[in-house]
Amino acid sequence: xxxxxxxxxxxxxxxxxxxxxxxxxxxxxxxxxxxxxxxxxxxxxxxxxxxxxxxxxxxxxxxxxxxxxxxxxxxxxxxxxxxxxxxxxxxxxxxxxxxxxxxxxxxxxxxxxxxxxxxxxxxxxxxxxxxxxxxxxxxxxxxxxxxxxxxxxxxxxxxxxxxxxxxxxxxxxxxxxxxxxxxxxxxxxxxxxxxxxxxxxxxxxxxxxxxxxxxxxxxxxxxxxxxxxxxxx
Numbered sequence: 001x002x003x004x005x006x007x008x009x010x011x012x013x014x015x016x017x018x019x020x021x022x023x024x025x026x027x028x029x030x031x032x033x034x035x036x037x038x039x040x041x042x043x044x045x046x047x048x049x050x051x052x053x054x055x056x057x058x059x060x061x062x063x064x065x066x067x068x069x070x071x072x073x074x075x076x077x078x079x080x081x082x083x084x085x086x087x088x089x090x091x092x093x094x095x096x097x098x099x100x101x102x103x104x105x106x107x108x109x110x111x112x113x114x115x116x117x118x119x120x121x122x123x124x125x126x127x128x129x130x131x132x133x134x135x136x137x138x139x140x141x142x143x144x145x146x147x148x149x150x151x152x153x154x155x156x157x158x159x160x161x162x163x164x165x166x167x168x169x170x171x172x173x174x175x176x177x178x179x180x181x182x183x184x185x186x187x188x189x190x191x192x193x194x195x196x197x198x199x200x201x202x203x204x205x206x207x208x209x210x211x212x213x214x215x216x217x218x219x220x221x222x223x224x225x226x227x228x229x230x231x232x233x
Contacts, residue, residue, distance in 0.1 A: 001059055003082055007089035009060040013052040014093030017064045018193050019101060021045035022118035025183075026105050042175035045184070050168030057164065065187040066090055066210075067217035071147035074221030077154075090189040098193030119194040119202040120185045120209045128180035132208065135182045139212035140219070142174045143186040147220025148227075155228055185209040186216075 024044035028036045036044070053062045061078070063069045066087040072078035098117065105111050116125070122135035130138070149170040153163040171186075178184045185191040191209035195202035 003085055006060040007085045009056050010063060010086050011089040011093035011096075013056050013060065013062055013064045014090040014189050015097040016052055017045070017048040017187070018094045018097035018190050020048035021190065022098065022194060023101050023104075025118040026101060026115075038179050039176070042172045042179065045175050046168040046170075046172030049171050050164050053164035053167060060086075064090060064093075064189075065213075066189055067143050067187060067213035068147065068150060070214050071143075071150070071217035071221035074218045075147070075151050075225045077151065087189075091192050094189035094191075094193035095196055096193075098197045101194075102197050113198060116183075116202070117194040117198050118183060119198045120183045120191045121202065121205050122182060122208060123205075125201055125205060126181060127183055130181045136208060136212045138178045138181045139185055139209065140216035142178055142184075143213040143216030144220035144223065146170055146174060146186055147217050148224045151221065151224035151228065182209070186213050188213055 021041070021044050024036060025041045028044075029038075029041050049062070049064065052064060056062050061072075063072065063078075063086060069078060069083055069086045069090070073080045073083055102113070102117060105117070106113075119125075122130060122132045126135060150163075150167055152158060153166040174186055175184045178186075188210040191206060195206045195209075
């Protein structure tokens with residue numbers, strides 16, 4: 001499969017992740033009487049990955065996340081020369097999804113962009129008021145563990161056919177843990193889309209949601225690369 005087709009597929013998959021995950025937070029989390037809440041939003045993010053893994057995993061690998069692509073490069077599962085193209089496609093997909101979500105959300109009377117459009121933040125923009133340091137550590141550790149799970153679940157020695165479920169549930173668990181801290185990123189493309197629409201504070205704090213996930217992914221890729229390496233016979 002050509003790099004162009006694979007990158008377009010990554011853009012489409014990331015579009016679905018941001019639309020499904022952030023869309024559930026913006027449109028359904030607190031909907032009167034039947035709001036899905038933190039649990040529902042967490043599950044929605046997991047379901048976006050699970051469904052896309054089944055739909056496009058055989059085409060592009062279903063990274064949907066610059067941090068995942070970086071972790072796969074460090075773990076020896078993806079060629080570094082293709083990294084920039086994948087990241088650009090993922091960010092474009094995230095931005096398009098955020099723009100579409102804004103168009104839908106703004107169709108409701110009383111909608112205010114200041115509510116954040118599910119943007120990630122720390123300090124006064126953290127859902128639970130968590131500090132920059134807490135947000136950084138949370139994003140770094142959650143992304144590192146996410147990469148360990150991804151690399152382990154997709155290892156040729158792992159049980160066949162279970163990777164999408166394991167990875168989707170891992171992302172669900174990550175959101176259950178860290179939504180109160182940063183609104184959960186672990187994905188720079190997911191963070192960039194809403195931040196560009198919201199502007200202001202969201203763009204000012206966006207650096208954290210690139211630095212911590214990318215660093216965490218590299219750590220996770222290195223850890224599994226070492227753990228999973230078989231000694232020579």
